[in-house]
Amino acid sequence: MNISFLLSAAFLPLFSFILPKGRHFAITITTQLLVAFISIAGVFTAYSGVSLFDSHFGIGGDLNIVPDAISGFFILIINLVCLLTTAYSQGYLAPYFSTKGKTEMALHALSLVWLQVSMILVVTLKDGFGFLASWEAMTISSFILVMFEANKRETFKVGISYLMQMHVGFFFILAGFVMAYGKTKVFGFEALTEYFALNSNVPLFLIFFVGFGLKAGFVPLHTWLPNAHPAAPSHVSAVMSGVMIKMGLYGLVRVLCSIQSSFFEIGIILLSVSLLTSIWGVVSAIVQKDLKKVLAYSSIENIGIVGIGLGLGFLGIHTGFSSLSYCGFAGAILHILNHAIFKPLLFMGAGSVYAATHTRNMNELGGLSHKMPYTTTLFIIGSISICGLPPFNGFISELVIYLGMFQNLAGQSLREIIMLISSSMLLALVGGLAIFAFSKAVGIAFLGAPRKPLDNVKEAGPWMLMPQLVLVLLIVLIGIFPKLFLNAIAPAIDMFPLVGNGQVAVEPMLASLGEVSWISLTFFLGIAVVLFIRSKAQQDVVISQGPTWGCGYTAVGSEQQYTSTSYSDSFVSLAKPIVKVSKEFEPLEECDFFPQQGSFKTGSNDLFEDMVTVHPTNRLAKLIKRAAILQTGYVQHYVLYALLFILSILVLTYFKLL
């Protein structure tokens, strides 16, 4: 893959700064198609050996990078999601054409392309400088995308906080590379294998884990994620959640592939952090009333599930159970793919809802199924799939992870047995909680009676529906023919450490997935048969419509329905110590004959957000304020400071302390 091609293509959207707004989409999508073509051709060349272009064309061979299997896997996902979301943006951005200036739109278009290019570079470049530069380009371009509605104060705040947190992560990654460089004199991923072979593995792993974990959103480093996703336009949140946070996982995977020892410790760290991440993510998702925040927290949950797979893989390496490590890694990789399919779908659905109703608050939604039937159906399929329910794709990756857990219980030592059984138990709990979160998202936001009038609500246009349809198609395909897709990603799984003899594990897993296709088809067949009988039975009888049963009470109002807040209340009362729900209200005065307007507000706070970001920054701000006593505003004082500084230097040099 020729990097110079890729980079020069990425500058094409600069034309949109001089062209009218109407042309921006055409330029963006053409460039993105071009970028996709170049990168996929690179992957194709790497696999088939057939070179589509002369690799020494133009600039020297150094710029010609051959992507390996993991890079290839990620390149395919990135291109898929980026192209579909750009197509979706054509519909989503239409209302902004009248309010946004040309430069703003052009900058947005440019950043969309740059996000795609920089992510492709992130997953291909192994040299440290190139990697870090493209990592930074990715952060900057996604920052510009998040800031699309920077005129809103909330968005502005969130964007800045995102930028800062990403740079904290950047410095951790940099520190990791520098640490490896100190010992090996190689700067980049190539250094890691050598470093890990000679030095202790856990410290450097932890540094990288923090750096990449910030991007991926592992708890407690996730606090930017649930704020940035809702603030960004929906097609951007789709890319960010679908692929950009996976770049953190990519980096982690690269580091994990180089690990040479301490498999057990690293496995334990990964497994426990990931279990915490998935449970925390899904529990917080239940509490949210902002539709996009539910999706953002559920991304955290899914990152956790991927991490569980990786952690199990390492446990497998430690105990020498190759089937455990193979299933763990395979489940993780497959879940990355699956999440990159259903999460953009759900974000696009939520975006269509926002575009139609101008609110993301589920307590004000409802009854959309009549006005937006296609969006609703697509969102329901996405929800079923994200809950890990058969016959869709989310089930497949969870099944593979479960297979790893259950197939390797016999013959383990007590410690591993307890770990495997408790993780399977917690994963089942996470599945149940996901059903809670998404039955709420679907049921409250889309179904039931409208809580606010929906007069101007229209179904999303074809530009917004088509990308979702493509994703649903993939969901169903992976769900029914998992074997095909698992075979396709097998080269990426083989790159993980010590799964060389994983072939032993592959056969039973593939056999099992083959059966899954048949039983899923049986399920669909069963539905067709029962629906057929049902339609026959209902042919000759009276089918009528009436109001919903109100227990004899006929003046039922839509505000009496369950809301997002009341739906989650039963769970909140159970999970009180870890879930904080704030309630603000003005109670009515006792003898208020003519009551004034009251107010009632509920919200939810993320415990970790307080602990990790809010409190430390507040404390820092306080400290800095205290230091501000020195800032008196008198020039004389400042001269004095300079004098004192020079004096102290003099004194220190005199006593040879400096």
Next chain:
Amino acid sequence: MMVGYLLMLISSIFFLGIVNRIKSIASGRKGSSVLQPFRDVLKLFKKGAVYSETSSLLFRVAPTVAIVAVLTSMLVVPFAGGNAVFSFSGDFVFFAYMLALGRFTMIIAALDTGSSFEGMGANRETLYGLLVEPAFFVMMGVLAMITGLTSFTEIFKAFNTIGDYSLLLGLLFSYLVILIAMVENSRLPVDDPKTHLELTMVHEVMILDNSGFDLGLIHLTTFLKFGLYSMILTNLLVPPTWAIGYQVVCFTAVVAVFSVLVGLLESFRARNKMGKNPPYLLTLTALGLLGLIVALLIIQKIA
């Protein structure tokens, strides 16, 4: 192969009839025929239906999805040491998740009516469902651990042949399965199907707006689930090596005992207070973990 499936289907016809008969006998009434619940379903199949104006297409499809989900998950349950119709590694995960799919569709269908009662039922059903799930996975994890196998068919082929102590574990897990079945089918002590106040219902309140064919399907789904769990109980208790004739007799006995038990329980026990349900449901997982300890003792991982 199909014998087990047919047995499950046949037993589900009678199961609730027996339960109702026991309840009527216990309360001093004569009671209706054992076939009455099934006759009701057949009658419902021939009736017309009223759909809520608020509901969408989903509401009409949901009962179908729910019953097919149960019928599909029955395909992986074996009988008499034979093979299930489908048997693959991890099929019990499929089993649990398929049942969850049925539950999920019914829950969102209930929310589709826009009724506050049904929202309440949906909410309770999700909560209880998620609290039961871990118990089942712990149980299957323990079975997979002591047999070293990962499909219903293989596990049950091996389970009762591994040693004298398997009966101990079998009994413990049978108890757990009965409790899980009671929750899954919304029976006492978590839910009372005969309650007449919407506020105290769980499952019944979710289906207030269903009528005609769809209501029949929902009732049939409950029947089938009882057949399904009776089969799992039989598999846990009866050694797979016995001849098929004995197996059929044993299955009949299990169905009879299980249904009588449910009938007696529902006659003499009151429903839990709603607030008591979550802690009660967590005891199921605790029971599963107890099973884990017993199993670890049996295979001598803990001395």
